[in-house]
Amino acid sequence: MTLSVGVMSVGVNDGFLDYAREAERLGVSSVWTAEFWGFDAFTPLAAIAAVTDRIRLGTGIAQIGARTPAMLAMNAMGVQAISDGRMLLGVGTSGPQVMEGWHGVEFSRPVQRTRETIEIVRRIVSRERLEYDGEVYRLPLPDSAGVPIRTVARVSEIPIYLASLGPANLELTGEIADGWIGNSFFTDTAPVFFERIAAGAEKAGRSLSDIDLTVAVSVEFTDDVAEAGRRHADGYAFTFGAMGSGSKNFYNDAFARQGYGDDVAEVQRLWRAGDRAAAAARVPIEIGLGTNLIGPPDVVRDRLREYRDCGVNTLRVNPIGSNTDERVAGLGQLMELVDEINREPIGRLTEPGGVQS
Amino acid sequence: MKVSVSVGSAYYNGDNWEDLVGYVCAADRIGVDSVWSAEAWGMEAVASLGYLAARTERIGLGTGIMQISARTPAATAMSALALDRLSNGRFRLGLGVSGPQVVEGLHGESFAKPLERLREYTEIVRMAINGERVAYQGQHYVLPRPGGEGKALKLAIPPNPSLPIYLATLGPKSLELTGEIADGWIGTSLVAAHADVLLGPIRRGAERAGRSLSDIDLQVNCQLEVSDDVDSLINRYRPAMAFTLGGMGSARTNFYNAAFTRAGFGDVAAEVQRLWVEGDKAGAVAAVPDEMVLAAYAIGTDDMVADRVRGLATAGVNAVRLGPVGKTATEQIAHLEMAVDLVQRATATAA
Numbered sequence: 001m002t003l004s005v006g007v008m009s010v011g012v013n014d015g016f017l018d019y020a021r022e023a024e025r026l027g028v029s030s031v032w033t034a035e036f037w038g039f040d041a042f043t044p045l046a047a048i049a050a051v052t053d054r055i056r057l058g059t060g061i062a063q064i065g066a067r068t069p070a071m072l073a074m075n076a077m078g079v080q081a082i083s084d085g086r087m088l089l090g091v092g093t094s095g096p097q098v099m100e101g102w103h104g105v106e107f108s109r110p111v112q113r114t115r116e117t118i119e120i121v122r123r124i125v126s127r128e129r130l131e132y133d134g135e136v137y138r139l140p141l142p143d144s145a146g147v148p149i150r151t152v153a154r155v156s157e158i159p160i161y162l163a164s165l166g167p168a169n170l171e172l173t174g175e176i177a178d179g180w181i182g183n184s185f186f187t188d189t190a191p192v193f194f195e196r197i198a199a200g201a202e203k204a205g206r207s208l209s210d211i212d213l214t215v216a217v218s219v220e221f222t223d224d225v226a227e228a229g230r231r232h233a234d235g236y237a238f239t240f241g242a243m244g245s246g247s248k249n250f251y252n253d254a255f256a257r258q259g260y261g262d263d264v265a266e267v268q269r270l271w272r273a274g275d276r277a278a279a280a281a282r283v284p285i286e287i288g289l290g291t292n293l294i295g296p297p298d299v300v301r302d303r304l305r306e307y308r309d310c311g312v313n314t315l316r317v318n319p320i321g322s323n324t325d326e327r328v329a330g331l332g333q334l335m336e337l338v339d340e341i342n343r344e345p346i347g348r349l350t351e352p353g354g355v356q357s
Numbered sequence: 358m359k360v361s362v363s364v365g366s367a368y369y370n371g372d373n374w375e376d377l378v379g380y381v382c383a384a385d386r387i388g389v390d391s392v393w394s395a396e397a398w399g400m401e402a403v404a405s406l407g408y409l410a411a412r413t414e415r416i417g418l419g420t421g422i423m424q425i426s427a428r429t430p431a432a433t434a435m436s437a438l439a440l441d442r443l444s445n446g447r448f449r450l451g452l453g454v455s456g457p458q459v460v461e462g463l464h465g466e467s468f469a470k471p472l473e474r475l476r477e478y479t480e481i482v483r484m485a486i487n488g489e490r491v492a493y494q495g496q497h498y499v500l501p502r503p504g505g506e507g508k509a510l511k512l513a514i515p516p517n518p519s520l521p522i523y524l525a526t527l528g529p530k531s532l533e534l535t536g537e538i539a540d541g542w543i544g545t546s547l548v549a550a551h552a553d554v555l556l557g558p559i560r561r562g563a564e565r566a567g568r569s570l571s572d573i574d575l576q577v578n579c580q581l582e583v584s585d586d587v588d589s590l591i592n593r594y595r596p597a598m599a600f601t602l603g604g605m606g607s608a609r610t611n612f613y614n615a616a617f618t619r620a621g622f623g624d625v626a627a628e629v630q631r632l633w634v635e636g637d638k639a640g641a642v643a644a645v646p647d648e649m650v651l652a653a654y655a656i657g658t659d660d661m662v663a664d665r666v667r668g669l670a671t672a673g674v675n676a677v678r679l680g681p682v683g684k685t686a687t688e689q690i691a692h693l694e695m696a697v698d699l700v701q702r703a704t705a706t707a708a
Contacts (some may be wrong), residue, residue, distance in 0.1 A: 006593040014438060035435070037431065037513045038435065038512060038514035039442070039514060040432060040439050042407070042436070043403055043405060043406075043443065044407065044441055044443065045404075046406070046407025046408045047408065048410040049404075049410075050407075050412050051411055052410075062561060063432075066428065066432040067427060067432055068426070068428070068463075068464040068465060068466065070464050071428055071464065073399075074399055075404065077400070077401070078405065079404045082374055082405060096505060097506055097510075099502075099505075099507065100502040100506055100507030101505070101509060102510045103432065104429060104430075104502045104507075105429060107506070111708075130463060132464075138465060139462070140461055140463075140465065141461040141467060144462075144467065145459025146460070147458045147462040150399075152397070153400050158637075212519065235704075249601070303521065354359070
């Protein structure tokens with residue numbers, strides 16, 4: 001298992017470039033940006049490319065729909081061209097609130113839209129003369145002055161990662177993506193995700209081991225596990241209560257599929273009723289502890305091992321700290337712990353992804 | 358008058374990116390006003406500037422241009438603010454409509470009503486960058502999307518209402534729009550002797566908005582090369598002129614051709630385009646007269662180029678935008694130093 005880091009939580013400033021540089025020095029495999037309704041995901045990667053040499057550069061994620069599929073390809077090719085081929089293109093559908101509210105773009109048929117977007121991106125990167133006849137996208141625009149275009153840009157192949165939570169999107173990930181970007185993930189219910197990804201992979205004549213399985217966690221070294229676990233659990237009240245719409249909250253669905261349906265529904269109800277304190281208190285501490293690495297180094301090492309054993313290939317860690325130095329120190333400690341684990345023989349499971357065939 | 362440079366995006370296609378970075382770092386040291394990226398068939402304008410922001414200290418960074426149909430207004434605002442932050446406030450957002458071949462062919466978006474779309478798009482980008490809650494009722498853009506689940510959002514990061522927006526425009530109405538709503542103009546095809554063909558509409562738009570032409574930062578593309586062998590220079594640039602008149606856009610919409618027509622080269626522009634479209638490229642090149650090449654580019658002897666530069670400065674141009682000239686990085690940097698010196702000398706005399 002390798003470690004990667006996310007940088008957006010650090011903020012886009014001088015410190016974030018230092019952090020990326022230190023991560024590279026420590027041997028972290030990749031650095032990932034994010035995209036909400038602040039900065040875009042590609043531009044900070046371009047700046048990181050200017051101060052690093054080896055670390056891979058990923059969008060985690062770039063929103064499908066915020067740009068045309070061609071521009072998504074072009075953004076990725078831009079970073080690929082200036083980074084000597086270090087780009088990892090992570091994409092996701094975002095949600096209807098952001099797509100329809102902030103971008104003004106219809107949020108419909110997300111799985112089909114994602115499939116077609118990825119197919120178009122691949123064709124552009126491989127310099128096909130672009131003609132595409134999909135259910136969502138048709139290129140060139142029919143009955144228009146548009147001509148089939150072959151990009152003049154020459155870049156090497158760009159791995160595509162897909163952020164997915166629901167069964168159909170997980171299968172799509174297995175079928176067409178090079179990697180998976182996971183969250184809301186518990187190691188003991190890993191098959192909820194991996195079985196669907198494996199099913200999609202098999203449809204395409206591949207197996208789960210062909211897909212780089214990545215999961216994001218926060219890390220807090222502390223002796224007061226109860227306090228920190230409670231704090232991280234409290235933070236989920238916003239996710240369950242405020243994210244998504246009344247009818248659709250992808251995170252809540254993912255937690256429900258892992259056995260927390262009643263808890264999540266109750267948190268959402270309390271939040272909507274305006275009692276945010278009660279909503280926070282109602283989030284089980286197991287959710288805070290089970291989706292992050294919290295505790296003294298021995299506990300964190302055990303937790304790292306759980307991720308490795310269940311089949312996660314790349315753990316995207318966010319060491320909590322009040323400044324860059326503290327985060328870098330946490331990252332260094334994590335790299336030592338993961339090195340220790342990687343030297344151990346793999347124990348409980350032998351199949352990648354933890355899916356027993 | 359100042360000098361700016363454009364790096365295009367040729368590095369996708371074989372040019373050495375590190376050499377280009379070295380060129381821009383030299384421009385940064387020499388005191389060049391700004392560096393402009395470009396966007397075309399499969400090449401985008403943002404990544405190069407994100408990289409250059411981390412490697413330079415003073416030089417302005419501009420997109421020349423980001424094509425509006427390829428991203429939502431919000432997505433453009435997000436990239437603009439990232440570049441603004443990464444460069445500590447050196448970023449200038451250049452927007453343009455591109456053309457129907459690319460917009461409808463590569464991006465699958467309708468090219469209809471580009472002028473109205475550009476106005477609405479720029480207004481929405483400005484709202485987002487200003488940190489306003491983005492709710493907009495336009496003819497082409499409505500935010501949030503009607504009937505959808507979205508609600509009006511505002512930026513989740515600190516805004517920057519002073520982030521300048523430049524428009525790349527050529528037609529009379531879009532030039533007026535530039536004068537009316539933009540902070541700067543990304544100009545091409547400006548013939549100094551006929552500057553009013555393009556600057557007149559910008560002035561009218563500016564005055565309509567209670568401003569003047571001098572409130573708009575006029576950045577004009579202009580190849581600059583000095584040699585005593587003027588004939589060779591003309592012959593070297595003649596094919597580029599023919600391509601601009603005949604090969605850009607489509608036979609129906611070639612904004613460059615139209616701009617030169619308005620500047621008094623109508624007969625030649627039509628003939629060159631006719632030959633080019635018929636496939637007689639050699640004939641098209643041969644049909645471009647010397648004086649048109651000299652009018653369009655700052656080429657010739659030192660005196661001729663200085664004269665041409667003075668003409669642009671007198672017309673109100675704030676910066677000439679040059680592309681790299683020379684085979685090696687060293688030659689390109691030497692050329693840039695020469696150009697900065699020449700422009701300073703020429704316009705000091707004018708002042």
